[in-house]
Amino acid sequence: MPHVFLSVLRLAATPALLLMLVFSSAIEARELRLATTTSTDNSGLLRAIVPQFEQARGVKVHVVSVGTGKALKLAENGDVDAVLVHDRRAEDTFVAAGHGVERRDVMYNDFVLVGPKSDPAGVRGGRDVLQAMRKIAATQARFVSRGDDSGTERMEKGYWRQLGMAVTGAPWHVAAGQGMGEVLTMAGEMQAYTLADRATYVTYQARTGLDILVQGDPRMFNPYGIIAVSPGKYPEIHFTDAMALIDWLTSAAGRSAISAFRPNGEPLFFVTPDNNK
Incomplete structure (x- = not known):
């Protein structure tokens, strides 16, 4: 048995395996930062639907739950990769100022x-x-x-x-x-x-x-929109993953997940008619 243990240690020390372990850790550490309102968090919506995206994309979503104003400020500062909020006027101003791109309607209540x-x-x-x-x-x-x-x-x-x-x-x-x-x-x-x-x-x-x-x-009326932080302003953000989340939330799979969220037997959010395209 000691010989087997030593063989494993020698194998683990090979450069190829060490590189593989480092690469695997990097994949596991990949994270998408989403700033959003307390309503999407307190209601349990994100806990119900985000794991479906994480599994499909292979990325961990770190949710920062704050008010819309603070969420937009985090995005403006490049502290998150995407923002899901409910203040259309502020969202349009945010995009017009060059802080975000690809705003899309998601849902409403x-x-x-x-x-x-x-x-x-x-x-x-x-x-x-x-x-x-x-x-x-x-x-x-x-x-x-x-x-x-x-x-x-x-x-x-x-x-x-x-x-x-x-x-x-x-x-x-x-x-x-x-x-x-x-x-x-x-x-x-x-x-x-x-x-x-x-x-x-x-x-x-x-x-x-x-x-x-x-x-x-x-x-x-209370509509929600999602926006990716501008990669032109912050090249280091995870723009590809942010766009993947936006695409998923507005896809048939994402829309179905939102519609299926009925914790008390009644829908709490309604998907926006598919007019983003």
Whole structure:
């Protein structure tokens, strides 16, 4: 047995095998960095579908879950290879500035206004999000805001702007500076209102006890897009793998994986009509 062990050691020491081991380690270490919103992470979507891409491509996807603003900033700085977010205006600005290329529509869902069963502002059953926000402000019912420059917070701020209201600093308006899951948890504990993407709300519904009070307003439409970081600006990024992910998410296989994600028996994301080509 000792002779066998020594033979293995001698074999392992050969230059050809050492080169093979180094090459294998490099393959295993290959990683694609994806900055994305907390909604795609908190909902469990990426945990459900990304392994399918990883297996097909032979690459590990490292997901950085932050608000849309921070995700775009990471991409602008070349700290990630691709970004999956939900703020179309900011996405177009990002691409126009030369930070990203090959933006494509991926999927959509909607925002919902949620709150306690007691509904102190009396907004239950409404379909006009601006009218509901006006009532919340008028009654000074507690409202928890993301406060993290996310796509959700940007949408909320847009509603207040349309109403001509400055709510920042108001005692009833709480800026949490947290992701969607944490904000829903806070709103449940505080018996407060908040704006949430439907996917994360459904995922956290049982633990928060919050109800959907306003939904169905076209202004609550929530589309998601994916963008590769510009290889012209950052030649060192993994552009080929980023494009492979973009192609997969918008392919029949990726679209099928997104559509099949129904953790509670209902779809949380809907694939965008195939109009990217």
